[in-house]
Amino acid sequence: MSLPLLLQGLGSVGLFASRAFLPAFVTALMLRFGPQIPWLAQAGLLSQVRDVPTWFTSDIALVVLGLLAALELVAGRVPEAKLFLDEVYGYLKPAMAVLTYLGVLNATDRAAVGRLIQEAGFLEYLPVLAVAVGTMVAVQIRGPIVAPLVDHDDLGLQKLLGWIGDLWGGLGPLALIVFPLLTVAVFGFAVFLLVLVERRVASQREKGQVPCINCGRPIDPCALACPFCKAPVKEPKNVGILGQPTNRPANIASLPYQLVAVKRCPVCATRFTQRGPRQPCLACGYRLMDDVEFAKGYIRFIDRRVPFVCFLSFLLGLVPILGIIPGVITYRLILIAPYRRYLPLGHGLLLRWGVRLALVVLVAFQWIPVAGGLALPSMALLNYVAYRSVYRNLILIS
Incomplete structure (x- = not known):
């Protein structure tokens, strides 16, 4: 296996952590038409492309991938559709990364694909498995960093990340094919930064917790009661507009409504995970909005704003x-x-x-x-x- 092809496999991990269909479509376009462009034909992996179109770069494949990429871009702007994508991305991104890698392999070395299908030995499948597992890990690393922004999409942060992801998914394959070594280095640095940020977020989350005065287990400083032993908290902290605890003592009467407004349990301040207005707290079991009077009070609380x-x-x-x-x-x-x-x-x-x-x-x-x-x-x-x-x-x- 050549160095550019090896770098292509490594780099695809960073590409498909962001988008599923867009990198595949751009890669197929580059493999199909890149060798016909004089100033690109001998750059990076394109110098090894042979006998296109293949199954991955055929007219039908380009049309299908183009439509899927367009749908992915549109769906990313519709919150309801994006929620569905987030549910399936964990499986879809590794699958598309493997499919694209096999497509690149087929365009540069058809004999290698033939051996992979016929011999089916572990060593032959090792690069493909590495791409799949690497993409799954990258998606899991990215998830805890991006997921908290879903609740604060009204700030526009998630939309900004969406544009960055589109740019990454669109220009990344071009850079990976033309400048493979540099692109893999950039991707590796980005993954390294994501790991650091994830650890920082986890560390800050743990530092923000306080021990329960009754059972000693860590609880949220904004909690009105411990989710473990149900003991009431005498002086809970106020909750900020983004759901972060502040140093100011809370108003006990309005704190439950403030917590619900930032999608936290009004009893133990644990974050709710579902989209419905009625849902149970996974920590203390409190059922949100089962009390009609509380529901009316919540609406009046927001009305006063x-x-x-x-x-x-x-x-x-x-x-x-x-x-x-x-x-x-x-x-x-x-x-x-x-x-x-x-x-x-x-x-x-x-x-x-x-x-x-x-x-x-x-x-x-x-x-x-x-x-x-x-x-x-x-x-x-x-x-x-x-x-x-x-x-x-x-x-x-x-």
């Missing part, structure tokens, strides 16, 4: 163009996220798309002085009424 957010949105809206970004982040984080985090997959989809179309019209007036100040609070109210209505119907009517 509306005047302040609308006033702040008005002030930010007075700044043409530049004010819209912090304004949208503010109202989505404070008003919309407490409901949106609990909406099931696909629920209220038509209503939300209708709201988005109305927002496009309002954005058109944001640059106009004074009118821009009214446009942003109108956007906040329109969004809030829509999400509140869907959420209220789920917990009080259905």
Whole structure:
């Protein structure tokens, strides 16, 4: 096996940790048409490409991979579709990494693929297994870093990571084929950074816990009771808008609602994992929103945020163009996220798309002085009424 082909296998681990179909499509395009471009034909792995098109670079394969890549890009922008992708990516990404590696191997050394199929020895399968296992590990490393941002997508952080992932998945295969050694080095450094960040996050999470005064086991500093022994906590800490504990003592009356707003259990502050408004806490067993009075109180608690957010949105809206970004982040984080985090997959989809179309019209007036100040609070109210209505119907009517 040649060095460029070995580097291709190693580099694909970093590529497919981000996307499944886009790197495969770009790789197939490069193998099919790269040798026909004079200044690329002798670069990196392309100098070893023989007898294309193959099954991986055929017209049908390119059309199918292109459609799947396009669907992947679109699905990444739709929260409901992205949730489905996240469920299957753990299996899909390693499978596509192996398929792409075999496609590259077939385009550069058909005899090697023939031996792999006919002999089926362990050593022959070792590179393929390494690609599959490496991709699975990379996906698992990436998951704990990216997953916490799902709850705070209203900040735009996950969307930014989405664009970076698209860029990585689109340009990475080109760089890997043309500059394999440099690209693998960059991928290796990126994986190293991810491991460091993962350990840092885990370390900070453990440092943030405090021992229960009754049983001594570590609990969240914002918890009202220990999930293990059920002992009440006398002085829980307040919870921040992103779900992080603060150093200030909490208001016991409002803390349960604050915790639910950041998708945490109102008793033990453990993070909820499901999308539905009614779900059990995995730590203490508390069933969210089974109490109708608590559900009504939660909606009233979020309602009380509306005047302040609308006033702040008005002030930010007075700044043409530049004010819209912090304004949208503010109202989505404070008003919309407490409901949106609990909406099931696909629920209220038509209503939300209708709201988005109305927002496009309002954005058109944001640059106009004074009118821009009214446009942003109108956007906040329109969004809030829509999400509140869907959420209220789920917990009080259905």
